[in-house]
Amino acid sequence: MDAAELKDYARQRGADLVGIASADRFASLPPEANPLSIAPECRSVIVLGRRILRGSLRGVEEGTNFGSTYGLFGFQWLEDNFLSRTTYELTLFIESHGYEGVPLFGYSPEGMPKGVPVAPDKPAPNVIVDLEFAAQAAGLGEVGLGGFFLTPEFGTRQRLAMVLTDAELEPDPVADRRLCGDCRACVDACPLGAINADDARPVGVPGHTMWVAAIDWRLCRACPNGAMVGPGRGERPDRIAAACGRACLNQLERADKCANRFEQPFRKRTPWVLDSLHRPVPPGERGYNPASAGCAKASEVGKEGG
Ligand code: SF4
Ligand code: SF4
Numbered sequence: 001m002d003a004a005e006l007k008d009y010a011r012q013r014g015a016d017l018v019g020i021a022s023a024d025r026f027a028s029l030p031p032e033a034n035p036l037s038i039a040p041e042c043r044s045v046i047v048l049g050r051r052i053l054r055g056s057l058r059g060v061e062e063g064t065n066f067g068s069t070y071g072l073f074g075f076q077w078l079e080d081n082f083l084s085r086t087t088y089e090l091t092l093f094i095e096s097h098g099y100e101g102v103p104l105f106g107y108s109p110e111g112m113p114k115g116v117p118v119a120p121d122k123p124a125p126n127v128i129v130d131l132e133f134a135a136q137a138a139g140l141g142e143v144g145l146g147g148f149f150l151t152p153e154f155g156t157r158q159r160l161a162m163v164l165t166d167a168e169l170e171p172d173p174v175a176d177r178r179l180c181g182d183c184r185a186c187v188d189a190c191p192l193g194a195i196n197a198d199d200a201r202p203v204g205v206p207g208h209t210m211w212v213a214a215i216d217w218r219l220c221r222a223c224p225n226g227a228m229v230g231p232g233r234g235e236r237p238d239r240i241a242a243a244c245g246r247a248c249l250n251q252l253e254r255a256d257k258c259a260n261r262f263e264q265p266f267r268k269r270t271p272w273v274l275d276s277l278h279r280p281v282p283p284g285e286r287g288y289n290p291a292s293a294g295c296a297k298a299s300e301v302g303k304e305g306g
Helices: 003-012 054-062 067-096 131-137 185-189 217-221 243-254
Strands: 017-022 044-051 101-104 158-165 195-203 210-215
Touching: 003 017, 003 044, 003 067, 017 131, 044 067, 044 131, 054 067, 054 243, 067 101, 067 158, 131 158, 185 195, 185 243
Parallel strands: none
Antiparallel strands: 017 044, 044 158, 101 158, 195 210
C-alpha cells in the first residue's frame, strides 16, 4: 500500500479531499492536541474530507430553512454518517494491509469532557487532535483570517476527519496561505463583532503559520445568524453556515478561488441579519461595508477579492 493507492481508495469510498502528513510535522503541538499522544507509533496522519453541498447552505442563505438542509446534510449527517463511513472504510483498507489505523472524528476542544490522566506522563483523556493543524500539515488548505479552514476545491465547504497509522506514506507538502486575502468580509458580516482581526495571532505548522483573528466563541454560541452547535461536539459552534462563513464562501467564489464552480453565484440577494435579540437588522443600519455583502447590488459599489 503506497500513498497513491490509499488516496485512490479513499476517493472511491467518497472522499473529496485526502492528504497525508508525516508524524514529525506535529512536534510543535502540545500533548493534549498531538496525534502521537493517541498513537505513539504513528508515522502518517491522513486527513480526509467530504464536501459540504453548496445547496445545503441555500436554506440558511435565504433564511428559510436551517435544520433539514444544512443542519443534517451539511453538518450532522455529513459528519456522523457519510464522512464517518468513508473514514471507517479507509481504516479497514489500511488494516487489511497489515498496518494499524486509528480513525478520529474532527472535534474541537472547547467544552469537551476531560478525564483524569492515567499516569503522570500522559495527558488527560480525551486527547483531541488539532484538526486544522493536521489538515494544513497534510496539504489540504489553510486557516483564513476569520478562522475557517479553506481549501482550493471548496473554500469553506468541507468536513474533515483523520486516520493515524503506523504506515510510512509519502507526505504531501504543507499548505501555505494562498486563498484568504484578508478581505475582512467575515469580520464585516458579523453583526455581533465576534471576530477581532486586530487581535490576530499566528497559527499552524511552524514555518507556514497564518494570522488568524481572535474569535469570541461566547458570542458565536448565541449567534442567531446560522451558527450551530451539534450534539456531542463541545461548545465551539459550527460557523460555516453562519453570516461570517457564508460571507467568506461568497467572497472566495466571487474571486474565483474555488475549483468547484457553479453556473449561478452563491449570493443572489442582500443577506439577512439578526441582532443578538433575534431582531432583523435593516441593511441601512448594519455596521458592515456593503461591498463585503457581495450581492449583485453590493458589487456595484465595491471591489471583490477573497
Ligand atoms: S457565528 Fe455569528 S457571532 Fe460568530 S463570528 Fe459568525 S456571524 Fe459573528
Ligand atoms: S472572508 Fe476574507 S478575510 Fe475572512 S477568512 Fe474569508 S477570505 Fe479571509
